[in-house]
Amino acid sequence: MAVASRKEAVRGQGAESEASAGGSTRTVRALPVCRERRERTVAAINLTPFINLSYPASGSYCGDNMVTKSDNGCLVSVLAGALCMGLPGLAAAQSQEDGVVVLDAVVVDGQSGVADTAASAGTATASPVVSSASGGAAYVQAEATSATKGAASRLETPQVVSVVSQAQLEDQGVRTIDEATRYASGIRSQQFGANNRVDWFTIRGFPAEQDGLFLDGLSLFSTAFASWRIDPAALDRVEILKGPASVLYGGTSPGGLVNLVSKNPVTEPLFSLTAGIDEDGQAYSMIDMGGRLTEDASLSYRWNSVILGGDTYADIGEEFRGVVAPSLTWAPDADTTLTVRGYYQSEDSNNLPGFLPYDGTVRPRTFGRIDPKLFTSDPSVDEYSREQAMIGYEFEHRFDETFTVRQNLRYAHTRSTYDYVYPFGYASDLSFLNGLSGGTSDELARLHFRTTPEADSFNVDTQMEARFATGAFDHTLLAGLDYRDYRIDDVQGTSTLYSRLNINDPVYGINIGPIDNIYIDNTQTLRQTGFYAQDQIRFDRLVVTLNGRADIIDTALDNNLGADAEASDTYFSGRAGAAYVFDSGIAPFISYSRFVTPVLGVDPDTQRPFEQGEGEQYEVGLKYQPAGFDSFVTASLFDLTRSNVLVNDVAGGRAFTQIQVGEIRSRGVELEGTLALTDGLTAVAAYTAYDLEVTETSDINQGLTPVAVPEQFASLWLDYKVQSGWLKGLGVGGGVRWTGKSYADLANTLEVPDFTVFDAAISYERGNWRGQVNVANLADKRYVASCNGETSCFYGDPRKVTASLTYTW
Numbered sequence: 001m002a003v004a005s006r007k008e009a010v011r012g013q014g015a016e017s018e019a020s021a022g023g024s025t026r027t028v029r030a031l032p033v034c035r036e037r038r039e040r041t042v043a044a045i046n047l048t049p050f051i052n053l054s055y056p057a058s059g060s061y062c063g064d065n066m067v068t069k070s071d072n073g074c075l076v077s078v079l080a081g082a083l084c085m086g087l088p089g090l091a092a093a094q095s096q097e098d099g100v101v102v103l104d105a106v107v108v109d110g111q112s113g114v115a116d117t118a119a120s121a122g123t124a125t126a127s128p129v130v131s132s133a134s135g136g137a138a139y140v141q142a143e144a145t146s147a148t149k150g151a152a153s154r155l156e157t158p159q160v161v162s163v164v165s166q167a168q169l170e171d172q173g174v175r176t177i178d179e180a181t182r183y184a185s186g187i188r189s190q191q192f193g194a195n196n197r198v199d200w201f202t203i204r205g206f207p208a209e210q211d212g213l214f215l216d217g218l219s220l221f222s223t224a225f226a227s228w229r230i231d232p233a234a235l236d237r238v239e240i241l242k243g244p245a246s247v248l249y250g251g252t253s254p255g256g257l258v259n260l261v262s263k264n265p266v267t268e269p270l271f272s273l274t275a276g277i278d279e280d281g282q283a284y285s286m287i288d289m290g291g292r293l294t295e296d297a298s299l300s301y302r303w304n305s306v307i308l309g310g311d312t313y314a315d316i317g318e319e320f321r322g323v324v325a326p327s328l329t330w331a332p333d334a335d336t337t338l339t340v341r342g343y344y345q346s347e348d349s350n351n352l353p354g355f356l357p358y359d360g361t362v363r364p365r366t367f368g369r370i371d372p373k374l375f376t377s378d379p380s381v382d383e384y385s386r387e388q389a390m391i392g393y394e395f396e397h398r399f400d401e402t403f404t405v406r407q408n409l410r411y412a413h414t415r416s417t418y419d420y421v422y423p424f425g426y427a428s429d430l431s432f433l434n435g436l437s438g439g440t441s442d443e444l445a446r447l448h449f450r451t452t453p454e455a456d457s458f459n460v461d462t463q464m465e466a467r468f469a470t471g472a473f474d475h476t477l478l479a480g481l482d483y484r485d486y487r488i489d490d491v492q493g494t495s496t497l498y499s500r501l502n503i504n505d506p507v508y509g510i511n512i513g514p515i516d517n518i519y520i521d522n523t524q525t526l527r528q529t530g531f532y533a534q535d536q537i538r539f540d541r542l543v544v545t546l547n548g549r550a551d552i553i554d555t556a557l558d559n560n561l562g563a564d565a566e567a568s569d570t571y572f573s574g575r576a577g578a579a580y581v582f583d584s585g586i587a588p589f590i591s592y593s594r595f596v597t598p599v600l601g602v603d604p605d606t607q608r609p610f611e612q613g614e615g616e617q618y619e620v621g622l623k624y625q626p627a628g629f630d631s632f633v634t635a636s637l638f639d640l641t642r643s644n645v646l647v648n649d650v651a652g653g654r655a656f657t658q659i660q661v662g663e664i665r666s667r668g669v670e671l672e673g674t675l676a677l678t679d680g681l682t683a684v685a686a687y688t689a690y691d692l693e694v695t696e697t698s699d700i701n702q703g704l705t706p707v708a709v710p711e712q713f714a715s716l717w718l719d720y721k722v723q724s725g726w727l728k729g730l731g732v733g734g735g736v737r738w739t740g741k742s743y744a745d746l747a748n749t750l751e752v753p754d755f756t757v758f759d760a761a762i763s764y765e766r767g768n769w770r771g772q773v774n775v776a777n778l779a780d781k782r783y784v785a786s787c788n789g790e791t792s793c794f795y796g797d798p799r800k801v802t803a804s805l806t807y808t809w
Contacts, residue, residue, distance in 0.1 A: 137630040138167035139682050139719075140674050146241040146259045148534065148545070149217065149248050149478060150465065155623050156536075156543040158577020158591035160186070160634050162240040162672060168684065171719050171733055171761060173774030173802055174232050175284075177213075181258065182737060183715045185634075185672040185686035186242045191708055191786040193794040196312075196319055196349050197384060197418070198227045203242060203255030204640055205666040205692045205709050211598050212253035215260045216341070216394065218410050218459040219249065223524070223600050224490050225418050226453035228388060231345065233286045234304045234325035236263045242670065243638060244595030244617050247547040247573040250484060250530045251598035254615050254642045255666070262341060265300040265329040266290040276804030282310030282319065293328075302327045312352060313798050316375035319349035335398040341410075343390040351377050351384050354794045355423045357444075358744050360503070361793045362752055362784050367442050370503055372782060372795040376444065378421040378499070380509040386416035392459075404465045415454040421446045421512065425791040427500045435498040435511045442503050448495035450515045455488040474538040484528040492520035521560040524600055528553050541582065545591075547575040555609040557602055567609040571596040585625040593617045599644065603660060610660050615642035633673040640666045641695070651698040663696035664706065680721040687714040701746040708786040710754070712740035717759075733761035744787030755783035755796065770806040775799065 141163035143151050154161055162184040174180045177199040178189035187208075189201040200209050213220045213228065220228040232238075242256040249257065274286040290302035306323040322345070329339040353376045360370045392410030399405070423446050424430075427439020436445055461482035468475050497513025532549035549572065556566040577591030597613035621636030645662030652659070668690035675683045690711040694701045705711065717735035722728050737757050744750035758779060763772040780799035787793035 137676070139165050139684065140630045140632050140676070141165055141237065142625070142632070144239050144241075145217065145261075146214075146239040146245070146257065148536065149463065149480070150476075152536070153581075154632065155581050155585075155587040155625055156538075156579050158545050158575070158579055158589045159619070160242045160621060160623075160636050160670065160672075162186070162242070162634075164238040164240070166236055168717075168719075169232055169235070169238070171731070171763070172717070172735075172759070173761060173772065173776075173804070175802075177230060177232060177238065177258065177260065179776075180232060180238045181240060183684050183686060183717045183735065184240050185670040185688045186256070186668075187240055187258070188688075188710060188713055188739070190797065191794075192354065192788075193785045194313070194352050194797045195354075196347075196352060197225070197229075197386075199229060201258065202709060203240070203253060203257070204638065204668065205690050205706070206253050206255035206640075206642065206664070208253035208255050208257065210253075211251060212255065212257040213260075214249070214257050215390075215410075216262050216392075216408065217249075217259060218392070218408055218461060219252070219457070219484055220412070221251075221457065221484070221486050221526070221598065222455065223488060224453050224492070224520075225451050226414055226416065226455035226488050226490070227386075228412070228414060229345070229386075230260050230343070231306050231321070231323045231325075233288070233306045233323065234262055234343065236261045242636070243591075243619055243640070244573070244575075244593040244615070246551075246595040246597065247549045247575045247593060248532060248534070250482065250528045250549070250551050251553065251571075251596050251612060254595055254597050254613070254617070254640060262325070262327065263288070263302055263304060264339060265302040265327055267292045267297040267300045270808075272806060272808040274804055274806040276802055277310075278803075279799075279801040280311045280313050282308065282312065284308035298331050300329050300331075312350065313373060313800070314350070314353055314375045315371075315373050316379055317350040317352065319347070321345065321347040321349075337394075337396050339394045341390070341392055341394070344388070346387050348383075348385045350375075350379070350382050351418075351420045353377075355791070356793045356795070357423075357425055358750055358787055358790045358793055359426075361795065362744070362750070362787065365441070367504060369782075372798060374503065374506065376421070376423045376446070376501065378446070378448075378501075378508050378512050380512055381419050381421065381448065381450075383417055383419040386414060388412065388414040402466055402468055406463045406465070407461065409460040410458075412457040413455070415452075417450075417452050419450045421448050421499065423501070423791070430498075433498045434496060435513070436500060439500050440502075443500040444503060446499045446501055448497075448499070448513055448515065449492070450494075451490065451492040451520075453488055453490045455486070457487075458485040459483070472539055476536040476538075478532075478534040478536075480532050482528075482530050482532070484526070484530075486526040487523065488525075489523050490520055491518065493518040518561070523558040525556045525558075526553070526598060526600060527555075528598075542578065542580050544578045545575065547573075549573040551596060553596075553598070553612055555600065557609060559602075563602075563607050565602050565607055565609050569612065571612055571614070579623070585627050587623040587625075588621070589623065590620045591618075593619075597642065599646065599660070601646065601658065604649075604654075604657050605659070610646065611644050613642055613644040615640065617641075630676040631674060633675070634670070635672075636670050638666075638668060638670075642666075643696075645696075647697045647699050649698050659698060661696060661698050662694065665693050665695050667691040680723045682719045684717040684719075685715070688712065699746055701748070704746065704748045705743055707743050707746060708752075708788045710740040710742040710786075712754075714738045719761075729765040731761070731763040731765070733759075735759040739785075742786055744793065745790055750787070750790060752784050752787050752793075755781065755785075757781050757783070757796070768808050770808070771804070772806075773801065773803045775801050 144154050144161040144163050147157040147159045147161050164180050181187045181189045187201055187203045192200050198209055210222050239259040244254055245252045245257050269291040272288040277283040285307055287305045293299040304325040309320040312319055325343045327341045331337045356370055359365050390412040394408050396406045423444040425445050427436045427443040427445045428441040430436050430445045431439050463480040466477045493515040494517045495513030496517050499511035528551055530549055530551045534547045537544045551571045554568045558564055573595050575593045579587050579589035581587045594616045599610045599613050601610045603610055617640040619638040624633040643663045644660050645664055646658045646660055647662040649657045649659045671687045673685050677683055692705050694704055715737045719733040722730045740754045742752045744752055757777045760775045760778050777799045783796045785794050785796040
């Protein structure tokens with residue numbers, strides 16, 4: 001009897017692949033039904049008339065339904081015509097001796113990198129289509145790279161990492177990174193509603209979109225308006241590391257980071273074409289293709305591209321975006337891989353509505369509330385355009401069983417034009433300003449603003465890893481040197497002529513003044529050189545992780561409008577943590593961290609660059625990976641304090657001057673679980689509660705909660721794939737997201753109410769085709785996502801219905 005000999009991309013239980021994230025080629029294991037460690041490949045399978053698959057103890061996986069378990073391994077019964085893990089069929093065997101069939105390694109769909117090169121020197125295969133048989137294993141990732149800069153069990157690391165898998169990204173119809181994080185704990189995204197410039201998010205109450213965004217383990221640091229944005233179509237998964245990470249990555253957000261992991265080249269032919277459109281008429285198409293370029297699979301490629309264009313939800317507004325993300329892997333032998341990556345994105349759009357008054361959004365005015373679709377800028381000048389390009393590589397060479405060297409490198413460039421007419425209150429309250437005389441209470445006051453930033457970023461990270469034992473202790477020692485060079489040329493200005501816009505009867509193009517008030521014209525540089533070391537020590541079931549890092553941070557300001565400034569300082573970060581993994585799958589953990597976070601700008605009193613932010617965190621928690629089914633649950637308590645925060649010097653009589661005397665403390669609890677409830681039914685649940693407090697300041701908010709940051713939020717997503725019968729291939733999903741109240745002002749007197757929104761999805765897969773419909777904010781609830789001040793409120797996303805069709809061959 002013959003069995004198909006091919007590498008199959010399966011979102012199945014117990015599969016393994018090599019993957020690369022942050023430059024480390026690693027083994028990724030979807031949670032197996034049997035928890036014993038196993039070899040990567042199945043040595044042999046005996047086929048009986050009932051297709052009973054018997055595995056030795058060293059086999060790589062067990063089937064969907066465990067019948068019995070003994071010292072000899074697992075005995076699995078499945079229906080004739082299909083192999084375990086959802087393999088699609090039976091065909092010609094690779095090799096066959098006396099009824100024994102040898103199979104290639106099974107790899108997890110979407111996981112990237114080099115497959116077990118002992119069997120094949122190529123890269124892993126991947127499928128862009130979610131199998132209708134996918135269950136919890138498609139959502140659950142047993143390993144992550146962000147917490148240790150290398151493959152590590154999520155159970156064993158002393159920090160919490162949430163992983164949004166490719167299956168979850170696809171099922172939820174994710175089109176932006178901030179959409180990808182909506183169902184995770186500890187991270188609050190889209191606090192400023194729909195935004196086509198930046199993926200906004202806070203982690204553990206601290207902003208992280210500028211210093212907490214990473215791509216393949218390298219920083220995408222930004223400041224001012226020179227932001228980066230990566231399309232999810234180019235990604236394998238999203239990892240969210242919670243808590244300080246400067247001990248490995250240098251200056252980052254104290255709350256944590258978001259690491260985007262790219263798709264990697266594949267060795268088996270892959271081609272997927274997706275076309276979609278939303279209810280506003282915005283259409284898009286995506287291509288995902290790859291394969292081997294040489295017969296021995298030593299050279300392989302991947303190509304991802306996106307083109308998007310059409311209307312936005314606003315009364316006036318269009319958006320265009322084009323993305324190409326090629327990658328090429330060279331794997332000359334089992335110990336060496338080099339992956340070269342490119343990324344280019346061009347976009348041109350109108351700005352979306354925002355910056356609205358508290359009265360008229362949260363609280364009604366005489367005319368009611370402002371329409372969320374009102375275009376508040378001015379089409380005569382409004383523009384947001386951006387080009388960004390990146391090129392880099394990930395290299396790994398394993399010398400022997402002990403030593404491995406890696407190097408990641410990337411150069412990135414971005415330039416943008418941001419031209420916007422900002423609302424900043426009602427004209428009747430600001431009639432003393434130039435152009436606002438005679439303004440009424442139903443007219444918005446507006447200010448013309450323009451900036452044209454251009455930024456360059458260079459990152460290189462070199463690592464040496466050693467695996468060895470000292471007596472009863474097993475060590476994974478990592479030592480590295482990384483270097484970051486960031487430069488931004490920035491010009492910002494406004495008009496001195498203000499304009500009005502009638503809320504009920506908008507007329508555009510009147511009193512839009514020229515940009516005649518240039519207040520920023522400078523070049524800022526940030527150079528960081530970091531030396532770090534990490535030792536993961538294993539003794540029986542105890543895993544201790546020790547880290548240390550020293551950073552030399554140089555900052556400089558070349559100011560065309562004032563004095564220049566420069567500074568150089570050395571900062572130290574550290575982490576000590578431990579986890580104990582019980583047989584039951586429960587792993588309590590504890591950790592302590594000291595961190596540094598980047599701050600750019602100049603002290604108004606010393607005329608020297610601001611010091612970098614510093615702080616510490618204590619954390620305890622519990623992780624649970626239950627035996628027998630695919631789930632992962634975490635619970636954590638933390639106490640995090642950040643000092644050297646910039647605050648307005650209200651006490652010193654300089655309300656619009658920033659000084660560095662602030663301190664913010666965040667204490668909280670985070671609960672999260674990805675659960676395979678039954679065959680085909682998966683749940684993703686999360687709850688977060690904070691106690692955020694401004695503990696030191698020169699402003700009026702001493703002892704109060706920072707603005708625009710809710711202290712509670714929760715979510716639940718359910719996904720069901722029909723496993724058999726005439727409806728097999730049908731998938732349905734639904735979610736609910738609740739966000740607690742926040743405050744619009746420093747004094748915490750203006751409350752932004754809590755809100756709840758619902759999402760839904762339905763898909764059907766048959767043969768090579770997959771159709772899908774996603775609805776975000778199902779009830780089209782009108783709500784205010786947050787206010788960053790009394791005149792700076794933002795509506796949440798309105799309902800968005802998106803339909804897509806994918807063909808794969």
